Amino acid sequence: MQSLGHLDDTATQLNQVFLANYPTRSARYLEMMPASQAAELLQQQPMHLVAGLWKHLPPGCSDACFAHFDDDFAARLIGFLDSHLAISLLSRLSPERREALFALQETNNSALVREYRTLLSYPQDCAALMMTTNVQAFSADTSASDALARLRRSKQTCPDTLFLLDASQQLTGQVQITDLVTSPSNALLSSIATPVKATLSVLDHKDTVIETFEGQHSNTIPVLDAQGLLVGQIGYSDVYQSTKEDLATDMQTMVGVSKEEKALSSSWFAVTRRLPWLQINLLTAFAAAAVVGMFENLIAEVTALAILLPVAAGQSGNAGAQALAVTMRGLTLREITTRQWSRVLFKEMRAGFLNGVIIALTCAVGVYFWSQSAGLALVIALAMVSSLVIACSAGALVPMGLKRLGMDPAQSSSIVLTTVTDIAGFMSFLGIALLLTDFLPKG
Numbered sequence: 079m080q081s082l083g084h085l086d087d088t089a090t091q092l093n094q095v096f097l098a099n100y101p102t103r104s105a106r107y108l109e110m111m112p113a114s115q116a117a118e119l120l121q122q123q124p125m126h127l128v129a130g131l132w133k134h135l136p137p138g139c140s141d142a143c144f145a146h147f148d149d150d151f152a153a154r155l156i157g158f159l160d161s162h163l164a165i166s167l168l169s170r171l172s173p174e175r176r177e178a179l180f181a182l183q184e185t186n187n188s189a190l191v192r193e194y195r196t197l198l199s200y201p202q203d204c205a206a207l208m209m210t211t212n213v214q215a216f217s218a219d220t221s222a223s224d225a226l227a228r229l230r231r232s233k234q235t236c237p238d239t240l241f242l243l244d245a246s247q248q249l250t251g252q253v254q255i256t257d258l259v260t261s262p263s264n265a266l267l268s269s270i271a272t273p274v275k276a277t278l279s280v281l282d283h284k285d286t287v288i289e290t291f292e293g294q295h296s297n298t299i300p301v302l303d304a305q306g307l308l309v310g311q312i313g314y315s316d317v318y319q320s321t322k323e324d325l326a327t328d329m330q331t332m333v334g335v336s337k338e339e340k341a342l343s344s345s346w347f348a349v350t351r352r353l354p355w356l357q358i359n360l361l362t363a364f365a366a367a368a369v370v371g372m373f374e375n376l377i378a379e380v381t382a383l384a385i386l387l388p389v390a391a392g393q394s395g396n397a398g399a400q401a402l403a404v405t406m407r408g409l410t411l412r413e414i415t416t417r418q419w420s421r422v423l424f425k426e427m428r429a430g431f432l433n434g435v436i437i438a439l440t441c442a443v444g445v446y447f448w449s450q451s452a453g454l455a456l457v458i459a460l461a462m463v464s465s466l467v468i469a470c471s472a473g474a475l476v477p478m479g480l481k482r483l484g485m486d487p488a489q490s491s492s493i494v495l496t497t498v499t500d501i502a503g504f505m506s507f508l509g510i511a512l513l514l515t516d517f518l519p520k521g
Contacts, residue, residue, distance in 0.1 A: 093119070097127050106136035108143070117146035129158035141170060145291035153182035157190060161211040162316060165197050169207070196295075205287050206280040208320055209310035215241045216267055217395045218250060223263035225253075239298040241308055242271050249274060249308050250301060268498055270475050277302050280309060284320060288412055301309045317420040359493055366500035367392075373508040380518045382449055383511055391503035394438060398499040401473025402491055409481060416482045422474045430470030434463035453517025461507035 079127060097104045108116045108131075120128050120143060131302035132140060133154070144152060144167065156164050156179055168176055184191045193211060200206040217223055229236055240258065242251040251271035261270050276294045278301045279286060291314060298347050301310040370377070370387070377383050405422060408414040414422060446455040476494050477487035511518060 087516040101131045102135045108241050109139045111206040113142035114146050117143045121151050125158050153179045157260045165207055172260035179219050205282040209312045211310045212290035213311050218242045218268035220266045220267050222261045247307055265453045347512050358420050362497035369501050371505045391500050394469040397466045398469035398473040398495050400472040404472050405477050416478050419478045426470040426474040430467040434466035438462040457511045457519050460510050465503045465504040469499045472498040
């Protein structure tokens with residue numbers, strides 16, 4: 079029995095070593111485990127290991143694990159996490175669970191609870207919810223040796239930037255950790271400090287945060303409150319993670335899927351979030367069908383047109399989706415703004431025309447060999463060019479137009495674009511066929 083206990087202790091130690099040294103791989107393994115088992119494993123680990131691993135877990139996995147934690151463990155984890163991770167996690171909890179965890183925390187750390195309540199009161203997507211409150215601030219007359227000693231005593235993750243404050247607690251400069259450790263021990267921080275290139279307000283929108291980082295090329299930017307006092311900092315990694323989450327969210331909302339839905343969400347949750355958009359899409363499908371109905375007599379006279387209808391609509395839909403994806407990526411990553419709509423539009427029109435010409439030639443050859451009709455080949459070729467130009471133009475204009483109107487372009491761009499490309503594909507193909515009816519084979 080003693081040997082079995084020794085083996086259990088060894089296995090536990092090996093688990094801890096692996097989690098500490100390979101957090102990314104550990105996170106991947108945890109993702110593949112049932113949430114209940116992953117939560118049970120995590121609750122057996124030291125809290126500092128769990129907190130270090132937490133940032134490597136995607137929100138869906140971390141939320142599922144957190145739901146299985148007992149309240150005591152969950153409350154202690156909230157206290158160990160970096161503030162921006164804790165706030166992100168708390169914002170996704172139900173109000174009842176959040177208050178229960180706060181009640182457990184208040185007995186040991188009421189200041190932390192007050193801080194988190196304040197942060198949660200800020201608007202969504204503002205700098206306050208992206209920042210970490212774990213900042214190291216010193217007076218300018220602190221020596222390098224004293225600063226290093228204080229950093230060692232804090233037992234927190236060492237930041238790459240230290241901030242200097244004057245007697246009124248106003249920000250006056252910053253010191254890079256590399257400069258600190260290479261300076262003489264008696265050197266004052268003021269002698270190795272550099273000016274702060276940029277600051278952010280707690281109320282600055284996420285877009286402003288990203289633009290500031292792009293303009294300054296800084297690894298860390300301090301965040302100030304309404305009185306100009308230092309309350310936190312935002313690192314480049316935080317901005318990168320936020321942008322990555324935005325892209326993932328946009329991918330879902332573009333096709334009518336709720337951003338709250340995860341891969342392991344319940345079927346009923348998925349149905350309630352997807353069904354409204356599917357109903358809207360059904361209405362737009364009837365609109366496209368109505369266009370086809372306008373040419374009912376023509377299709378009855380030239381039945382080959384019915385066979386080629388999916389080709390015209392399918393190609394325009396694919397071309398529009400490509401343009402939409404590129405434009406959405408540009409808007410999300412702030413590579414473009416709505417003021418550049420004309421440049422984006424003309425670029426997509428040229429791309430649509432060139433792709434349309436090449437696809438038209440390929441398609442016309444195939445249709446000619448199939449039908450032995452030069453007229454039918456000409457119709458499909460002209461339809462390809464016109465529908466691809468319209469589709470690419472719509473792929474650029476729809477998201478930029480919605481953005482300009484103050485709407486979320488990811489929320490409904492795909493639905494609007496599908497309507498435009500279907501109608502454009504059917505209308506161009508059947509409209510050109512109507513004009514060239516005399517050259518088409520009957521029957």
